[in-house]
Amino acid sequence: MNGPGKQRTPAGELFAEGGALGSVMSGIDWSVTPLGTTDAWPPRLVEALRIILFTEQPMAVFWGPEYTMLCNEAYTDIIGSKHPGALGRSGRDVFPENWELSAAPLFESVWESRKPSLVTDRAFVIQRRGFLEQSYFDVSFQPLLLEDGTVGGVLCVVTETTARVLSERRLRLLAGLGARTAGLRTPQSVARTVAEMLDIHRDDVPFTPSTWCPRPAGSGSPRPPPSRRRPPRRSGRCGWNGSRRRRAWRRGWRPSWATRHRPGCRARCSRCPARRRWPIRWSGRTRWRACW
Incomplete structure (x- = not known):
């Protein structure tokens, strides 16, 4: 088929069986593309088109010296917004952002050597979502030979590895x-x-704002963070020295019998088995109190 007119050709039959993408291809006027009308397409091109249309792997055919592109449904996810305008166009026009530096040398080496090639985690800068983005792909290049042994085009099998890289x-x-x-x-x-x-690692972190705030002059070394409240000082026996004990008693505080002794204290009072009392000097008088 060549645009609006319908013609039974091998390529036209493929378009009819190619699903949604085949319908898009059948609506293209191929006579204005470098490939020409579909009835003039060589059998090798039709065979390559049959291979890519009925596979789930992203694949594309770049045919002729102009590298005119044909692709399958899975490959349209890779080119993004370039679809469907990329069908029937030269690779130079489809990928102007990286053709000269990245893509063209790979195609030319396969075309001249007539040998397959494989590149892994190759970086390409592609504009497929309205902005330039760096993407990584594993690409296999396979030359498509004509009957006379010359190269008619290049078959590309593509796997995107951007997320992993x-x-x-x-x-x-x-x-x-x-x-x-x-x-x-x-x-x-x-x-x-x-x-x-x-x-x-500028590719991963292209812009990092950072601010360093030095301490004022004469401030010395940074102070450690405030710690918890210091525990009360312990006396040799029951944990309270004389002055602390007297201040607490003036404020009206009276310890319970359970808190007057630490475990293992050698002191004894009236509640202890030894029933010993210790004299405490307080307010000018000697009072008998259990040791606290």
Whole structure:
């Protein structure tokens, strides 16, 4: 089929069996593309189109010296907003953001050597969602040979690895930060080391605002955080010295018999088995009290 007109051709039959994407392809006027009308497509191109249309793996065919692109439904998720305008267009027009530097050398090497090629975790800058983004792919390039042995096109089998590559790279950054800051003791050295690590991994952290607030001059070393209330000083026997005991007694505090002795105290009072009392000097008079 060539646009609105219907014609029984091998390519047209594939379009009819290709589902939603086949319907899109059947509506394209192929006569205005470098491929020409579908009745003039070589059998090798039709065979490659049959392979990619009925597979779930993202695949694309770049045919002819212009690398005119045909792809399957799974490949449209990779090119994003470029679909369906990418069908029947040159690879140079489909990927202008990375064709000269990244894609063209790979296609030309396969075309000239007539040998398959495989690249893993290859970085490509693609504009597929309205902005440029760095993506990573495993791409297998397979030359499509004609009857005379020349290369007619290139078959690409693509697997996106962006999520895995970014996760591994960021984990390496976190591991490096932990390893290099483990033995540092001052805030200055920690801040310097973190800044150096972030500078090395600019692809993962392109912008990091940081503010260092030094202490005012003469303030000395940083104070430790406030600790809990200090426990009361203990006397040699029952935990209260004389002055603390007298102040507590003036305020009206009276300890219960259960709290007047610490475990293991050597003192004895009237409630102890030995029934001993200790004289306590208080307010100018000697009073007999159980030791507290």
